[in-house]
Amino acid sequence: MRLPYAKGHGTGNDFVILDADVPLTPELVAALCDRHFGIGADGVLRVLPNTSPGAAWFMDYWNSDGSLSEMCGNGVRVFARHLVESGRVAEDAPIPIATRAGLRTALPEGPGFRVDMGAPVLLGTSWAQIGDAKFDGVGVSMGNPHLVCPVPTVEPLHLWESPAFDTDFYPEGVNVEFYTELEPDHLRMRVYERGSGETLSCGTGTCAVAVAYLHAGGRTTGTVTVDVPGGRLVVTVDDQTCWLAGPAVILAHGFVDTDALRY
Numbered sequence: 001m002r003l004p005y006a007k008g009h010g011t012g013n014d015f016v017i018l019d020a021d022v023p024l025t026p027e028l029v030a031a032l033c034d035r036h037f038g039i040g041a042d043g044v045l046r047v048l049p050n051t052s053p054g055a056a057w058f059m060d061y062w063n064s065d066g067s068l069s070e071m072c073g074n075g076v077r078v079f080a081r082h083l084v085e086s087g088r089v090a091e092d093a094p095i096p097i098a099t100r101a102g103l104r105t106a107l108p109e110g111p112g113f114r115v116d117m118g119a120p121v122l123l124g125t126s127w128a129q130i131g132d133a134k135f136d137g138v139g140v141s142m143g144n145p146h147l148v149c150p151v152p153t154v155e156p157l158h159l160w161e162s163p164a165f166d167t168d169f170y171p172e173g174v175n176v177e178f179y180t181e182l183e184p185d186h187l188r189m190r191v192y193e194r195g196s197g198e199t200l201s202c203g204t205g206t207c208a209v210a211v212a213y214l215h216a217g218g219r220t221t222g223t224v225t226v227d228v229p230g231g232r233l234v235v236t237v238d239d240q241t242c243w244l245a246g247p248a249v250i251l252a253h254g255f256v257d258t259d260a261l262r263y
C-alpha cells in the first residue's frame with residue numbers, strides 16, 4: 001500500500017501523521033516508527049473525523065510500540081499545525097480537537113499553540129527505581145498517567161530502559177518524569193515515556209511536572225518553564241485547568257510503501 005504521510009515534531013517529540021482512515025494495527029504503527037527500517041517517530045497521529053459534538057477532528061494517538069494512549073500534549077499541537085497547513089481550519093481561531101482524554105482546544109500563539117490540557121489530577125505518592133536507586137515521586141493524571149520524581153540533577157540518569165514502578169499503582173503503565181529546579185519556576189526535565197522510551201520531550205509530562213512542582217511548594221496555581229532535551233515548554237496552571245504552550249512544526253510530506261516496511 002502506498003500511504004501518504006506527513007512528519008512533524010513539537011520540541012523534538014516527533015510524529016508520523018496519517019491523514020486518512022487507513023486500517024492501523026500495532027504492528028504497522030511500530031514498523032512506521034522504526035528509526036532504521038521505517039520513517040522513525042515517537043508515535044503516530046491519525047487524523048479522523050470526530051462524530052461527537054464540540055470538535056470536527058479526532059486525534060488518534062499511538063505510541064511507537066503500537067500501544068494507544070489517551071493523550072499527547074506535543075502531539076495535539078502538531079495535529080493542530082497539520083490541520084492549519086492542510087487548510088482545514090483557520091490560522092487564527094481556536095481549534096477544538098477530540099482525544100481519548102476528552103476535548104482539547106489549541107489557541108495559536110507565536111510559533112506554536114497554547115493548549116487547554118484540562119484539569120490535572122493528583123494521584124498520591126509512588127516510586128520509581130533505576131538499578132539500585134529508588135526515587136520517591138508524585139502521581140499526576142493529565143488524562144494519561146505520570147509519575148513525577150524530583151532529583152538533584154537529571155543528566156546522569158540511565159533512561160535506556162523503563163524505570164521500575166509500582167504496577168499495582170499503575171496497572172496501565174506510566175510515563176516517568178525526573179526533574180530538577182534550575183531557578184524558581186524554571187525546571188529541567190527528562191522523561192521515559194510509556195510505549196515510546198526516552199523521548200526529547202513530553203507535553204503531558206511537562207504539565208505533570210509543573211503540577212507536582214507547584215504542589216511540592218504548597219501552590220495550586222502558577223506558571224512554570226520546563227526545559228526538555230528538545231527545547232522549552234511553558235505550563236500555566238490556574239484554578240480551572242492547565243495550559244501548555246510550545247512550538248509545533250511540520251517538516252515533510254511524502255509517501256511510504258507499507259509493503260517495504262519491516263514487521
Ligand SMILES: N[C@@H](CCC[C@H](N)C(=O)O)C(=O)O
Pocket residue numbers: 013063068069070071072073074075144145175193194195196199201202203204205
Ligand atoms: N509524548 C506525549 C505523550 C504520549 C503518550 C504517552 N507515551 C503515554 O503512553 O501516555 C506528550 O507529549 O504528551
